[in-house]
Amino acid sequence: MLKRETAKLLKPMTTSDSATVKNSIRVRMAPSPTGSFHVGSARTALFNYLFARHVSGQFILRVEDTDMQRNDAAYEQVIYEAMEWLGLHSDENPLSGGPYGPYRQSERFDLYREYAQQLVASGAAYPAYETADELAAMKAEQAANKLPPRYNGAHRDLTAEQRAAFEAAGRKAVLRFRVPEGEIAWDDVVRGRVAWQSKEIDDFVIQKSDTTPTYNFACVVDDHLMQVSDVIRGEDGLSNTPRQIMLYQALGFEVPKFAHLPFLLGRDRSKLSKRHGPVSLLDFRDQGILPEAMFNYLSLLGWNPGEGETQEIFTREELIQRFTLENVNKAGAIFDVEKLHWMNTQYLKQMPIARFIELARPYLLEAVPDLQAEDAYTQQAINMARERIHGIADIKDAATYFFSDNYTVDETGAAKHLTNVSKPRLEQLRQRFEALSEWNHDSIENAIRTLATDLNIKPAELIHPVRMAVSGRTVGPSVFELLAVLGRERVLRRLSGVGGR
RNA sequence: GGCCCGUUCGUCUAGAGGCCUAGGACAUCAGAUUCUCAUUCUGAAGAUCAGGGGUUCGAAUCCCCUACGGGCUACCA
Missing domain, CATH: 3.90.800.10 (Glutamyl-tRNA Synthetase; Domain 3)
Incomplete structure (x- = not known):
């Protein structure tokens, strides 16, 4: 009831109104450095961030390291690394400080x-x-x-x-x-x-x-001293809230607003934990999940833009613009890796090729030490390879053969396609390729189809062996495009090598 | 045990008393395109809105009870 009225009251608010509240809204993320940074914490941090940016308020990072038994300085780094990766920049934190520091409870x-x-x-x-x-x-x-x-x-x-x-x-x-x-x-x-x-x-x-x-106790003292206006945290904070409110009152502090977020759940609907698989934010990074995909995906767990919106892919700016606490759900949400992967591929496909190469570089470097990122050939090749991968880590396997003759070969596929029947045909094809006046998609297609007609076989009987011969695998981009991009020299060389197999 | 919170397709969700014969997305299945895989496109299947009682001309939406799930109940955070 009240929720609805609040929403209505907030609606007619004009730009100048929100400028008035500017700076008075302050939220905080208060993790304790006791291990890895959980995706659930990431989601809480994200909602705090989105809320703060939406109202042009401040987002604070405070490290709750009062448990001297469990803390480890190394874990604090994990927090920074995780927040940085997701792009959750805080206005005040232990490293850059701020007007209400220190921001580490052990120093307070x-x-x-x-x-x-x-x-x-x-x-x-x-x-x-x-x-x-x-x-x-x-x-x-x-x-x-x-x-x-x-x-x-x-x-x-x-x-x-x-x-x-x-x-x-x-x-x-x-x-x-x-x-x-x-x-x-x-x-x-x-x-x-x-x-x-x-x-x-x-x-x-x-x-x-x-x-x-x-x-x-520390939480109340800090939230007050740091002028936190809205406490946005997980629903496990619910039962702590009455204790904290009593403390605020006994201390004579103004009580902030509270917003309790639903949990992120595992497949069995219990609170998401290690039992359910990888739950550390950085684990997902290491698996090749893009930060923008994680940002987008997490924002839609327990929140949605409402009003019948069916869009699912949002930029950071769109999310900041649309985010409101009123549209946060009450029920817990199961963390569904399948959808995360889908979202990741959406980002993988539409991101500028230069950025993609930048992200893919560490994986590629293992196989291609002399990778030239600005090279037109590199860009074409990677662009083609990324069409069919689901995580950025897959790029190594999908793109190595564009750059080096030293790629892995699918032996089962080779046995199937590089036979005593197909090898002589490939040699004939090699000769026709050599004689081609132009090397492009159409001329290549024409050469392959013509040879197939001449030999009275189906084009597929040439196409599959060719792909196998030049890439070492049975799957990949369209053969005509593939050959065109690989270039005549590389193709002829690899076709010649087939006889020796 | 006590207290608190929650419950719409398998999953994320839309839904603010009539627009709901409950909409979208992921996943699934089928078809189309095709040289493979991936993509893309089209379509299908999938929720009697946890169950029961009210209120109302009318309830997924409001109220109550029950069930189930989760959280808290530390000199942890």
Whole structure:
């Protein structure tokens, strides 16, 4: 209901109106460097990016590395590499900095301690001295009695003397948030109104015993300090939201807008994970998926332009122009590699040949060390070869024979097409090619068809052996075009070589 | 277990009470073109809108219940 009204209210907004909100919209992507960069994270980052660019706001990258156990500096690089590859440029981040830095949580510990102390001072938070064992025992007992596992609030109202006693005994305290009674509700931009009873939530930890913050706490402090206006994140953030809202309120911060994105799912409809196959963004790059194809594909998972639009291929600019949170779906979407591949080929086919060669170069270089990218021959050859590949990595196999005589030969195909019957015919064809005054598609076709007529055989009986002889394979471009592009010299040489096989 | 979120062709989705005999795309199948493969084009099949109850003259669309799926329930993020 509210969603609809919001959409209507936003519609009549003029350019000058949106210029007014400019700069006040700030969103952030906050990954933690604990491994590879998941496509699900990429999709979340993408929606943040699209939203920010659409409203001319700021897109921030913040690294959430508060878990000293699991973090690794090398993983932070993975984040940058992945974001860079997808073309998700952030306005503020740990590397280039910005007005609200630092952008790495491990460099902001003092800040969190300060705010945590503020909550203790106001009575909104308190130290709790239970040991891990005591907590475990408490949970076990609750489980035995079929009660929900929840902190029982034992240290909620310790006296100063009791606290001093624990301290004297050498116990370290965590800081727990004193959850107030009542209902917490918000209007989620993608889900509508979501409400929670605070009695469902126990007094959660905001500062660990080593004085570092927990996720929920650091997140709130940072989002506020970094002036984040719209929190766009995965739906696993849904159940954290009431905790965070209580924190915003206790701290006296303004509560941002929340938008919870549906998950990316695996084939079995559970949250997409390694079990489902490669899920790291960079894995797809390594498989030859183009960043623009991934960008396009991901944008359509859980979002669509609406209004009956049937277009599927969009440029980055079109996506930025059309993206709105109102059109984000609520239900999770299965990550379907088949469609990704289809989209990839769309981009592969229509991209400028120069760019294609640039992307293909690393694969080609393995077989063709002296590749000349600007060469007209190279461009023609690659252009022809790319017609039938599905991933850029396939180009090596599909194009090597254009440049080198040292290509792999399909032996099964050779046995079939290069026989004692066809070899003499190929020699005759070679002679006719040699005698041709012009070397082009039509003259070649004419020569082949004429010879076929003279020999009283079907053209196909020449065509297949020729392709085999000059490319080493049974499939590929039209033979006439293929020969024309390869050039007479190369063709004659390879036809001569056939006799020796 | 408790709480929260979700449910339209196999998959991604359109759908904002009558335009829905539910539209598009991927995948599938068939045909056309053809020297192969790929492309391209044409066509087919595929969803009683999770199920049940309401509200309404009329429901995929609004309400309720059920089922199923997912998430959260850490001194992880």
